[in-house]
Amino acid sequence: xxxxxxxxxxxxxxxxxxxxxxxxxxxxxxxxxxxxxxxxxxxxxxxxxxxxxxxxxxxxxxxxxxxxxxxxxxxxxxxxxxxxxxxxxxxxxxxxxxxxxxxxxxxxxxxxxxxxxxxxxxxxxxxxxxxxxxxxxxxxxxxxxxxxxxxxxxxxxxxxxxxxxxxxxxxxxxxxxxxxxxxxxx
Numbered sequence: 370x371x372x373x374x375x376x377x378x379x380x381x382x383x384x385x386x387x388x389x390x391x392x393x394x395x396x397x398x399x400x401x402x403x404x405x406x407x408x409x410x411x412x413x414x415x416x417x418x419x420x421x422x423x424x425x426x427x428x429x430x431x432x433x434x435x436x437x438x439x440x441x442x443x444x445x446x447x448x449x450x451x452x453x454x455x456x457x458x459x460x461x462x463x464x465x466x467x468x469x470x471x472x473x474x475x476x477x478x479x480x481x482x483x484x485x486x487x488x489x490x491x492x493x494x495x496x497x498x499x500x501x502x503x504x505x506x507x508x509x510x511x512x513x514x515x516x517x518x519x520x521x522x523x524x525x526x527x528x529x530x531x532x533x534x535x536x537x538x539x540x541x542x543x544x545x546x547x548x549x550x551x552x553x554x555x
Contacts, residue, residue: 380416381438387418390438394421397442401428408440433459449474457483466493 381387391408398404408421420439425431431442446452456465466488467475475489536546 381418382416384414384416386438387416390418390421390436390440393434393436394423394440397423397425397428397431400431402442405443433461435461449477453478453481457481464488464493466491 381390387410391410394404394408402423402425404421404423406420406422409419411417411419418439420441422441422443424443424445426443426445444455446455462483462485464486465478465482465484467478468490469475472489478489479487540546
């Protein structure tokens with residue numbers, strides 16, 4: 370029977386952000402992409418945008434830009450090595466994933482992917498708060514977060530302390546802090 374309730378989703382960060390995603394979809398179609406699902410600006414003056422899907426297989430000279438919104442671009446490939454090469458052919462590399470029952474393919478992806486997070490049969494967006502997350506390309510900062518954040522938010526420091534002010538028993542050669550010597554040099 371299916372769900373009778375409409376899907377609940379939120380808007381993008383701003384109306385302009387929604388328009389930008391819609392504009393990217395239109396550019397992809399103009400370059401030769403085949404729209405599988407047309408996005409729609411839900412209501413003027415809002416940031417609500419329905420998802421879009423465009424098949425970009427065979428389209429050349431696609432700008433290598435991140436799009437933060439509900440737009441899925443699909444590229445079809447001939448073999449798994451080509452798929453990995455295509456995934457790595459970006460200046461970004463924040464996340465990557467594989468939906469497949471074949472563990473061997475994931476093991477290969479894990480070794481060859483140029484990404485900060487590599488998932489297998491899990492959502493490809495977001496990350497666990499307990500796992501490092503940071504890309505290796507332009508979308509990352511080479512600083513994985515979560516438990517590892519302390520490694521780049523702190524620095525080593527040592528401190529020796531005592532509440533009393535005490536001169537050492539043996540002064541270094543040439544140092545004399547007796548009262549008479551201080552007055553003689555003055």
